[in-house]
Amino acid sequence: MEQENVKVWDTLKRDKEERIGQVKNLVKEGKVVAAKDTVALLEGVIKPGDKVNLEGNNQKQADFLADCLCKVDPKKIYDLHMVQSVIALKSHLDVFEKGIAKKLDYSFSGTQAGRLAEFVKDGKLELGSIHTYLELFARYYADLVPRVALVVAFEADKEGNLYTGFNTEDTPVIVEATAFKQGIVIAQVNKIVDKVTRVDIPAGWIDFVIESPKPFYIEPLFTRDPALITDTQVLMAMMAIKGVYGEYGVQSLNHGLGFFTAAIELLLPTYGEELGLKGKICSYFALNPHPTMIPAIESGWVKNMHCFGGELGMEEYVSARSDVFFIGPDGTLRSNRAYSQAAGHYAMDMFIGGTLQIDKYGNSSTATANRISGFGGAPNMGCDAKGRRHSSEAWLKCGKEYGLQEELIGNLPRGKKLVVQMQETFKEKLEPTFVEELDAWKLQKNANLDMPPIMIYSDDLTHIITEVGIAYVHKCTDMKEKMAAIRAVAGYTEIGMQADEKETEALRKKGIVKTPEDLGIDVSRANRSMLAAKNIKELVEWSGGLYNPPAKFVNW
Amino acid sequence: MLKWDELQKANFTDSNARARAYGLVDKGTFTEFVSPKDKLSSPHLPVLGEAIEFDDGIVTGVGLIGKRPIFVVSQEGKFIGGAVGEVGGAKMVKTIKLALRAYEDVKKEHPDSYEDRLPAVVISFETGGVRLHEANAGLLAHAEVMDQIQDARGKIPVITIIGSKVGCFGGMGFVAAATDVVIMSENGRLGLTGPEVIEQEIGKDEFDAGDKALVFRTTGGKHKYIMQDCNFLVADKIGAFKTQLDEVMKIPFNEIEGYRRIGSLKLVEEQLELVKKAVEIAPKDSKDMWKYFGNENPESLTNMSYDEFMKSVKRRERICK
Amino acid sequence: MALNEMKFEFKAENPKSINKGWSHFGVVGSGDMEILMEKMDLNGSVQVKIVTPVTGFDNVWGMVMEKFIRSSNLGDVYIEINDNNATPVVVSMRLRQALADANKQEEEVDEDA
Numbered sequence: 001m002e003q004e005n006v007k008v009w010d011t012l013k014r015d016k017e018e019r020i021g022q023v024k025n026l027v028k029e030g031k032v033v034a035a036k037d038t039v040a041l042l043e044g045v046i047k048p049g050d051k052v053n054l055e056g057n058n059q060k061q062a063d064f065l066a067d068c069l070c071k072v073d074p075k076k077i078y079d080l081h082m083v084q085s086v087i088a089l090k091s092h093l094d095v096f097e098k099g100i101a102k103k104l105d106y107s108f109s110g111t112q113a114g115r116l117a118e119f120v121k122d123g124k125l126e127l128g129s130i131h132t133y134l135e136l137f138a139r140y141y142a143d144l145v146p147r148v149a150l151v152v153a154f155e156a157d158k159e160g161n162l163y164t165g166f167n168t169e170d171t172p173v174i175v176e177a178t179a180f181k182q183g184i185v186i187a188q189v190n191k192i193v194d195k196v197t198r199v200d201i202p203a204g205w206i207d208f209v210i211e212s213p214k215p216f217y218i219e220p221l222f223t224r225d226p227a228l229i230t231d232t233q234v235l236m237a238m239m240a241i242k243g244v245y246g247e248y249g250v251q252s253l254n255h256g257l258g259f260f261t262a263a264i265e266l267l268l269p270t271y272g273e274e275l276g277l278k279g280k281i282c283s284y285f286a287l288n289p290h291p292t293m294i295p296a297i298e299s300g301w302v303k304n305m306h307c308f309g310g311e312l313g314m315e316e317y318v319s320a321r322s323d324v325f326f327i328g329p330d331g332t333l334r335s336n337r338a339y340s341q342a343a344g345h346y347a348m349d350m351f352i353g354g355t356l357q358i359d360k361y362g363n364s365s366t367a368t369a370n371r372i373s374g375f376g377g378a379p380n381m382g383c384d385a386k387g388r389r390h391s392s393e394a395w396l397k398c399g400k401e402y403g404l405q406e407e408l409i410g411n412l413p414r415g416k417k418l419v420v421q422m423q424e425t426f427k428e429k430l431e432p433t434f435v436e437e438l439d440a441w442k443l444q445k446n447a448n449l450d451m452p453p454i455m456i457y458s459d460d461l462t463h464i465i466t467e468v469g470i471a472y473v474h475k476c477t478d479m480k481e482k483m484a485a486i487r488a489v490a491g492y493t494e495i496g497m498q499a500d501e502k503e504t505e506a507l508r509k510k511g512i513v514k515t516p517e518d519l520g521i522d523v524s525r526a527n528r529s530m531l532a533a534k535n536i537k538e539l540v541e542w543s544g545g546l547y548n549p550p551a552k553f554v555n556w
Numbered sequence: 557m558l559k560w561d562e563l564q565k566a567n568f569t570d571s572n573a574r575a576r577a578y579g580l581v582d583k584g585t586f587t588e589f590v591s592p593k594d595k596l597s598s599p600h601l602p603v604l605g606e607a608i609e610f611d612d613g614i615v616t617g618v619g620l621i622g623k624r625p626i627f628v629v630s631q632e633g634k635f636i637g638g639a640v641g642e643v644g645g646a647k648m649v650k651t652i653k654l655a656l657r658a659y660e661d662v663k664k665e666h667p668d669s670y671e672d673r674l675p676a677v678v679i680s681f682e683t684g685g686v687r688l689h690e691a692n693a694g695l696l697a698h699a700e701v702m703d704q705i706q707d708a709r710g711k712i713p714v715i716t717i718i719g720s721k722v723g724c725f726g727g728m729g730f731v732a733a734a735t736d737v738v739i740m741s742e743n744g745r746l747g748l749t750g751p752e753v754i755e756q757e758i759g760k761d762e763f764d765a766g767d768k769a770l771v772f773r774t775t776g777g778k779h780k781y782i783m784q785d786c787n788f789l790v791a792d793k794i795g796a797f798k799t800q801l802d803e804v805m806k807i808p809f810n811e812i813e814g815y816r817r818i819g820s821l822k823l824v825e826e827q828l829e830l831v832k833k834a835v836e837i838a839p840k841d842s843k844d845m846w847k848y849f850g851n852e853n854p855e856s857l858t859n860m861s862y863d864e865f866m867k868s869v870k871r872r873e874r875i876c877k
Numbered sequence: 878m879a880l881n882e883m884k885f886e887f888k889a890e891n892p893k894s895i896n897k898g899w900s901h902f903g904v905v906g907s908g909d910m911e912i913l914m915e916k917m918d919l920n921g922s923v924q925v926k927i928v929t930p931v932t933g934f935d936n937v938w939g940m941v942m943e944k945f946i947r948s949s950n951l952g953d954v955y956i957e958i959n960d961n962n963a964t965p966v967v968v969s970m971r972l973r974q975a976l977a978d979a980n981k982q983e984e985e986v987d988e989d990a
Contacts, residue, residue, distance in 0.1 A: 227570075232966050426964040428908060430934065467966040492937045492965045523970070524977065534570065540859065554769035554858070556742045556776065557902075557978065572904050592901040592913055597959070602880045605930050607961035609905040610913060634906030 012182035019045045019184060020207065030158030032192060033208050038068040041208060045184050046072070046148050049079045052101070053146035053174050054092065057085045057133075057337065058108060058221050058376060059288075059309040060167045062152035064188045064212035066091040069150065074099045081105070083144045085133060085170055086374075087112045089217075096125045105144055106374060107131045113371035120372065120447045130453060133377040134341040137170075140177035149178035149185045152216045155196045156189040160206035163196040166310035166318070166333045167218060171201060173338040179205035188212040198330040220312040220550045222288045224262035227535040227555075232424055232467055235516065235526035237263035240352065241272055243470045243519045244420060244463055245281045248394040252284035254344045254381045256353020260422045264352075265292040266531040269299040286344040286381070289314040289325070289333070291549070294542045295532035297324055307333060308340040308377065313553075317546035337377075344381035349394040350418035351381040355455060356427075359438045360483055360495050362458035362473055364421050369442035375455060383460040384417045391415055398462060403477040416474060419456060420463040425491030433466070434486065434495035458482070464489055468496075469515040476512060488513045560584065564795030568719040569743045571794060573615045573632035576680050579794035580717070580801060581619025581626050588617040589654075590647055598641050600690040609635045614644035616651040618658075621805050623673045625662075627655035630680040633722035639687035640728065645697020652677050652704035652714070659712050671809060677708060678801065679735065680717040684750055685726020698727040705734050709819070713737060713812045715804060717797055718744035719790070723775065725750040737815045738786040739800050740777035742862065746785065747775040773842045773858060778865060782846055782857075784872045787815050791862045814876070826875045849873075881932050887943050888922040892952020900979035903971050910960040910968065912975040921952040929960035941965050945972045 008014075023044035026037045033041050042065075046052060054069065055062040070091050080101040087093060087109035095101040096119055105128035109116050119125040131139070140146065151171050155163040164171045178185050186208045187201075241264060244250065255261035268282060278301055285305040287293070291314060296302060305324050310333060318325045318333045328334050344351070355364040366373060388395075395415030399405060402416050423433045440452035462474035464486060471489045476482040488504040490496030507513040516523050533539045536553050558566060563579035571579070578586045590596050592610035601608045613635035618627050629648050631638045640648070658675040666673055686694035708714050714735040718724045723745030724732050732738065732746060740746065749757075751765035751774075764770060773779050780786040788804075790796040807815075816823060839845050846854035850870030857865060894916050903911040910929075917924075923946050927938055945951075963971070 230967075231970060232964075235970075424964060424966055426966070428962075428964075430931065430962060430964060492940060497940075524973065526970075528570070534567065541861070545859065548859075551767045551769035554772060556772055556778075556858070592911070593899050593915070595913075595957070602928075605880060607905050607930050608880070608928060608959050609911060610901070610957075610959065632904055634904045634909070 016182045016184060019047070027208070031160040031203070031206060031209050032158050033210050035064070035210055035213050038065070038210055039071045041186065041210075042068055043072050043076055045186070046077050046080070048077060049081070050147040051081045051083050051144060053140070053149040053178065054082060054084045055149065055151040055170060055174055056088055056092070057170050057309065058088065058110065059218055059311075060152055060169055061089055061217045062150050062188055063089060063091070063217045064210070064214070065150040065152070065186065069100065070094045070098060072100060078102070081128075083136070083140065083146055085136065086110070087116050093119060093125075102126055103128055105129055105131065105136065105139070107133050107136045108374040108376035109372060113373040117370050117372045117443070117447050127372075127447070127449075130372065130374045130449075132375045132379045133337060134345065134380045137173045137338050137341075140174065145181045145183065146174065146178045147183050149174050149183060151175060151185060151187045153187050153189045153201070155191050155193050156187055156206070156209040157193060157196050157203070158209075160187075160203035160209050161196050161199045162187055162189070162201040162206060162209075163198050164200040165197065165328075166315055166335065168200055168335045169309040169337045172336060175201050175205050186210065188216065190215045197332065198328045200334065218310070218312055220553070222257050222290050222311045223313070223550065223553055224257075224259055224290070224292055225536050225553060226262065226266055226292060226531055226533050226539065229259055229263045229266070229528060229531060231527045233259050233263040234267070234528060234530050235521075235523060236260055236422060236424070236465055236467055237267050238271055238521050238526055238530070239470055239516055239519060240264055240420070240422065240465055241267060241277070242275060242521060243514055244350075244352070244418065244465070245272075246275055246277050248349075248397050248418060250281050250350045250394045250418060251392065252348045253282065253350040253352065254286045254348050255290070256351075256378065258354035260354050261352060262290070262292040263531070265290060265296055266533055268296040268301050269532040270530050272301070273299070284347075286340050286348055289318050291536070291539050291547055292533070294539050294547060297321060298542050306340050306343055307335040308337045309335045312550045313548045316548065317543045320546050341377050341380050344377065345383075346385050346388055348381060348417070349392050350420060351378070352418075352420040352422060353378060353382070354423050355421050356433070357435050357438050358421060358423065358433055358464065358486070359435055360486060361479065362461050362464070362482055362486055363438065363454050364456045364461070365438045365440040365452070365454050367438070367440040367443045367453045369439045369446060372443065372447055372453075375453065378455055382419050382456040384419070388415070388417070394418060398474065401472070401475050403475050403481075416462065418462050419460050420465060421456060421461060422465040425466050425468060425489075425493050425496060432493040432495075434490040434493040436494065466491060469513055469518070472512050472514070475510070481507075481512070485512050564793065564798060566794050568741060568792050568794050568797060569721055572634065573613075573630040573680070573682065576794055577615045577617055577628045577630040580628060580630075580678060580680070580798050582621055586617055586619035586628070588615065589651060590616060596643055598643050598690065600641065600693070604689055606636070606689060612641060612643035612647070613638060614640070614647050616647045618654070621676075621802055624805055625655070625658050625673070625675045626801075627651050627658070627675060627677045628680070629678070631682040633682035633720050636687060636689075638683035638722050639685065640683055640694050640697055641687035641690040642693030642697065645694060645700065648679070649697065649700045649704055652701065652708060655712055656704070656708060674809060675712050676805065677712060677714040678717060679714070679732070680720070681724035681728055681732050682720035682722045683724060683726070683728045684722060685728050695727070698731060701731055702734060705731070709736075710813075713804070713809065715739065715801065718746055718777070718786075719792060719797060720744065723747070733785075733818060736812050737788070737804055738780070738817075739788045739790060739797060739804070740780055740786040741790050741792045741796070742777040742865075743792050744777045745772065745775040746780055751775070769858065778857060778869075779842050779846075782849060782851070782869060782871050784874055785817060789862075789866065822876050829875060830872075880928050880930055881935075883927040883935050883938055885925040885939055885942055886922055887925070887946045889947050889950045889952055891950055892921040892923075893950055894953040895951075895976070895979035896982060897979050900975065902975035902978050905959050905961050908962050908964065908967060910958055910963045910971055912971060913957045914975060914979045915955045917953060917955045919953050919955065923951050923954050923956060925956045925958070927958045927960060929962075931960065931962055937965060938968075941968050945969060949976055951976070
């Protein structure tokens with residue numbers, strides 16, 4: 001009876017040892033398990049109800065482990081709580097269909113967003129929360145610690161050292177949370193080698209390594225073919241450079257992944273140079289290695305670029321530019337999503353990107369009625385960093401202009417991050433960007449969410465750029481004025497047609513709304529000939545042959 | 557539109573059909589037949605609720621290279637993928653007919669020096685073939701164009717130009733193959749069944765249409781140049797095509813026949829030899845063929861700039877010449 | 878299924894016609910349009926005909942055209958547009974480019990095509 005009173009403080013450790021003991025026979029040498037034994041390994045180390053992290057994001061995927069997880073016996077393993085960055089592969093949802101997993105906490109889903117919404121509706125999947133990347137990573141260290149993590153790397157040695165290299169991305173943050181809380185970490189790798197190129201994750205944090213039958217999948221998500229950039233996007237890029245980048249002297253920033261920012265990147269060496277802005281803007285980036293950044297980098301614009309992840313085809317180029325990128329002693333890039341997100345939140349003066357819808361109050365969302373697409377990292381960068389205490393020219397100027405500053409904190413000077421949304425008033429198929437009510441509300445109803453998923457809230461938003469003009473919405477002193485500023489740049493959408501000419505004139509006088517004419521931009525010059533590179537081939541030429549575009553972009 | 561001098565420097569790919577037509581002939585000499593002002597658009601598309609264009613996606617006209625009248629047909633890929641319907645097809649046919657009439661006139665008026673003034677037909681292809689919305693008329697147009705090309709044979713040269721985004725596929729792939737001379741850029745593609753159709757019919761394992769590198773090394777200008785399916789490879793500039801056309805116009809007419817790839821018993825035999833060779837080599841990829849024809853490092857050819865490529869490329873030896 | 882056809886007529890202050898007798902601009906690609914402008918004695922006004930597969934935006938077309946004609950003081954011109962889903966910004970941009978082309982000097986045109 002005495003023994004019952006002895007408190008045990010290492011149950012997690014004992015549990016881990018017990019689980020590992022059950023699969024001892026599968027380990028060949030060091031920590032190596034054969035690909036064919038993977039399902040048995042998972043059945044041995046995972047228990048019903050476990051929190052399981054399946055690595056993958058909008059770029060690399062632990063696709064082999066995802067497939068194997070779908071093959072475990074649902075009678076043995078069920079009710080798993082998946083905690084993972086993305087729902088991107090079919091297998092990510094198949095585990096729910098098969099009854100292996102039950103609950104999900106995640107950040108972003110792309111092509112599977114429609115199916116995810118169906119699963120939620122049909123009760124096949126219990127949705128915890130939709131997060132931003134950084135927010136989800138943070139919860140790995142609080143209430144969502146993974147019991148088992150299934151990660152992915154380029155190389156491993158037999159002892160379990162991992163080389164994640166160019167696509168390090170989320171691996172460190174997942175492995176650290178799991179390994180140090182007595183969890184189990186399994187890595188699929190493209191190749192088991194005698195000596196890894198570089199140790200990105202030390203062997204002591206890894207329990208098993210498996211050489212997958214095929215290299216892991218990587219999506220070239222950040223490649224934009226300059227051939228597809230339109231004249232309108234060139235016009236809006238010119239407005240952004242002159243009316244925002246130049247106006248505030250924005251030195252550190254993050255770009256979204258659409259064609260608007262691709263156009264801006266390709267105008268830096270042409271229009272940016274012409275405005276004399278080189279050295280005054282765009283020196284520091286938290287950004288994936290966008291191929292469309294090559295001309296600006298080659299022209300000497302960029303001092304420093306930290307990457308969330310890699311980008312297919314940019315490996316050699318990045319390696320050859322170690323003054324700009326973060327390169328290991330082995331000569332290859334080290335990306336890291338958690339650190340880059342932190343930099344994007346705290347160290348960047350501006351976030352600029354496209355969106356799907358903006359409501360009459362200035363809230364924006366990429367949600368549609370029947371797809372739970374989630375957030376990814378944009379909200380972490382697209383919000384004012386309230387904990388920021390260092391200053392910069394752009395940040396201070398934006399704070400000085402902030403119309404509610406005095407109302408909120410009295411006479412103190414404080415900066416504000418520039419959060420810029422860029423979109424044409426109508427998208428393809430004449431879908432209006434400006435709407436009375438966001439589709440996010442419909443999604444909330446359809447998927448029974450606690451609240452409509454908003455990418456960027458109106459109180460964080462500082463600028464809206466459309467082809468009509470720029471609305472400097474942060475300058476407004478109340479919501480009424482802000483709504484008028486939004487109407488003024490909303491063009492011929494229902495919202496825009498409610499604009500009052502006199503009201504718009506008054507806003508232009510106050511500098512809250514600026515048209516291309518107000519900015520001194522010659523609209524007739526806004527065409528593709530302004531771009532530093534007009535197609536992928538010209539990007540290759542700019543890179544001196546170092547950029548190797550993925551096959552789907554090679555049109556020659 | 558840009559001025560003629562600026563057009564010469566413009567990318568062929570980025571230019572529209574009209575700009576190409578103006579730029580392919582001597583400065584200031586182009587006159588359009590059935591221009592947009594004539595508003596001769598498709599009678600079929602409005603019934604189907606499909607957008608129309610005043611020129612029905614095909615620009616036709618005549619200009620000069622030196623003293624020679626050049627009858628130009630220029631297809632617009634941005635309008636319904638350059639698919640050929642009734643009106644556009646009729647414009648193509650009529651343009652070749654006019655070239656043949658000009659041939660008769662020139663011969664009559666200048667019996668001793670008509671070679672200097674010999675008309676030519678230049679067709680810039682950017683099409684997937686028949687416009688499905690008006691398929692019967694479109695198919696008929698293909699047949700009639702073929703007919704005209706046969707009529708022109710031995711009288712005036714018919715020259716193909718392919719350097720556009722859409723390329724030249726479907727029925728028009730046959731038409732292009734039946735002309736005397738083919739000029740391409742590396743951006744041009746020539747084939748019969750389009751990549752997407754192959755993938756859809758036989759599967760991704762057979763042909764992955766999303767793998768553009770594969771698509772281009774199977775149908776693109778560089779491959780066609782190595783295989784001798786195209787006679788000349790030029791850079792992606794309107795001026796580069798124009799300069800090559802100037803050169804082709806210097807070729808004595810009795811030598812033009814030697815540039816054909818099909819159209820005689822001997823040429824058929826040459827093609828059959830190639831088929832035999834292909835069976836023997838059993839290529840898994842066009843790069844295997846490039847290697848067979850003497851390119852030691854076929855991998856490197858794809859990313860080479862135009863100038864580098866022209867310096868280092870080895871082509872299949874023609875049997876007939 | 879048939880195409881949507883719209884007709885408008887506007888009169889600007891101090892109207893001025895185009896230099897060329899007629900002028901054509903643009904290609905009917907997806908999301909794009911072509912514009913034909915013809916000089917015509919219309920008592921100073923501009924007549925517009927638009928043919929498009931798009932329905933439900935007739936009033937927007939009217940507003941875009943009116944704004945363009947008033948801001949450019951165009952008159953005595955007959956404009957025909959074939960459209961395929963161009964957005965208002967593309968329409969405005971193409972109209973401006975078409976007008977610039979239509980106002981080139983005839984001599985310049987003859988010499989340079």
